[in-house]
Amino acid sequence: MIEIYCVLFFICGLIFGSFFNVVGLRVPKKQSISYPGSHCPNCQHDLAWFELIPVFSYLFLRGKCRSCHTKISPLYPIMEAITGLLFAFTFYKLGFSIELIASLFFISLLVIITVSDIAYMIIPDKVLLIFLIIFIIIRYFQPLYPWWDSIVGGIIGFSVLYIIALISRGGMGGGDIKLFFVIGVILGTKPVLFTLFFASFLGAIYGIGLKLLGKFRKGTPIPFGPFISISAVVSYFYAHIIIDWYLNLFI
Ligand SMILES: [Zn+2]
Numbered sequence: 393m394i395e396i397y398c399v400l401f402f403i404c405g406l407i408f409g410s411f412f413n414v415v416g417l418r419v420p421k422k423q424s425i426s427y428p429g430s431h432c433p434n435c436q437h438d439l440a441w442f443e444l445i446p447v448f449s450y451l452f453l454r455g456k457c458r459s460c461h462t463k464i465s466p467l468y469p470i471m472e473a474i475t476g477l478l479f480a481f482t483f484y485k486l487g488f489s490i491e492l493i494a495s496l497f498f499i500s501l502l503v504i505i506t507v508s509d510i511a512y513m514i515i516p517d518k519v520l521l522i523f524l525i526i527f528i529i530i531r532y533f534q535p536l537y538p539w540w541d542s543i544v545g546g547i548i549g550f551s552v553l554y555i556i557a558l559i560s561r562g563g564m565g566g567g568d569i570k571l572f573f574v575i576g577v578i579l580g581t582k583p584v585l586f587t588l589f590f591a592s593f594l595g596a597i598y599g600i601g602l603k604l605l606g607k608f609r610k611g612t613p614i615p616f617g618p619f620i621s622i623s624a625v626v627s628y629f630y631a632h633i634i635i636d637w638y639l640n641l642f643i
Contacts, residue, residue, distance in 0.1 A: 394484070402480040406446035409475025412500060413468050416507025420514040435460035446472040467510060475503050478625065485629060490534040497526050498578055498628060502621035505571060509617025515567025520574055527578045541580035549576030549584040568616050575624050583631035590623035591616065 411425075418425050430439045437459035443449050450469040457464060482495040501523040505515045531542045549572035557564040576584040595616060602608040 394487075398480045398484055401483040402476045405476035405479030406472050408479070408500065409472035409503060410444070410446045410468075412475060412503045413471055413507055415519070416471075416504045417511055419504075419516045419519055420508045420512045432457040432459060432462065432464075434462040446476070467507065471503055471507055475499065478503075490530070494527070494530045494534060494578060495628060497523065497530065499625065501574070502624055505567075506618045506621045509567070509615040513565070513613060513615050515565070515571050515617055517567075517570070520567070520570050524574050524577065527574060531577060536580045542577045545576030545580040545584045546573045547576070548581050549573055549588070552585070552588060564616065568620065571617070571620060575620075579624070579627060579631070582635055583627040586631040586635060587620065587623045587627040590626060591619040594619040594622060 414430065415425050428438075430444060431437060432439070434457060437457060443453065443458060445452075447469045450464060450466075453464070455464050455466065456462065478499045479496065482499060483492060486492040486495060501519070504519055508514050508516055508519070528542075531539075536542050536545075550569060553564060553569040553572045557566075557569055572584060572588065575587055579587065595614065598614065598619070599608065
């Protein structure tokens with residue numbers, strides 16, 4: 393039975409992922425998320441129903457607009473597939489529970505800000521604010537232990553990032569700082585710190601990778617949002633296990 397639900401959550405994730413692409417690409421440009429309908433950004437050709445099927449349309453169209461043959465960004469199907477997989481995984485881990493609602497919203501936020509950060513290097517305030525309100529409501533009904541860890545987590549996440557931004561002088565965007573407040577509210581203190589640690593680690597590996605490939609350019613900003621998102625998901629499911637394991641090494 394659980395397999396059927398996982399498949400359903402996967403399909404829902406694909407559809408929502410497609411919607412999150414739209415939100416992530418339109419909200420920073422202050423465009424409506426409902427009007428106009430999806431169209432090719434190059435030739436404005438309105439997409440027919442069979443061009444709107446998550447992942448499959450991209451494969452079927454071989455990554456090109458049907459009308460003008462401009463390449464479609466692989467970011468669309470990738471984010472759809474990731475959302476589908478994460479929705480299925482989170483149901484598999486949590487089953488039907490209030491925490492499932494928290495995790496689905498959390499994944500939604502992270503997918504949206506990943507899209508907008510990759511596309512524009514922006515994490516929109518509007519998106520952060522809406523999700524912050526949702527998370528406060530969820531953590532009221534499904535509190536962390538102790539309940540005030542949401543408040544402490546938010547403040548610590550925000551403060552540590554703020555200090556890093558001051559020291560690095562612009563190495564960290566304002567959106568990243570506010571995002572860590574929101575992550576702290578949903579995850580609590582230890583996991584939010586783990587998120588920062590792991591995101592920095594992934595960012596460093598990416599930087600080294602670029603250097604080895606000779607693609608590193610000094611002064612070119614790298615969007616930190618995708619690394620934060622990957623780390624936040626890992627942290628959501630595994631931070632406590634990883635932290636306990638690490639601390640046990642010293643006992
Ligand atoms: Zn086109």
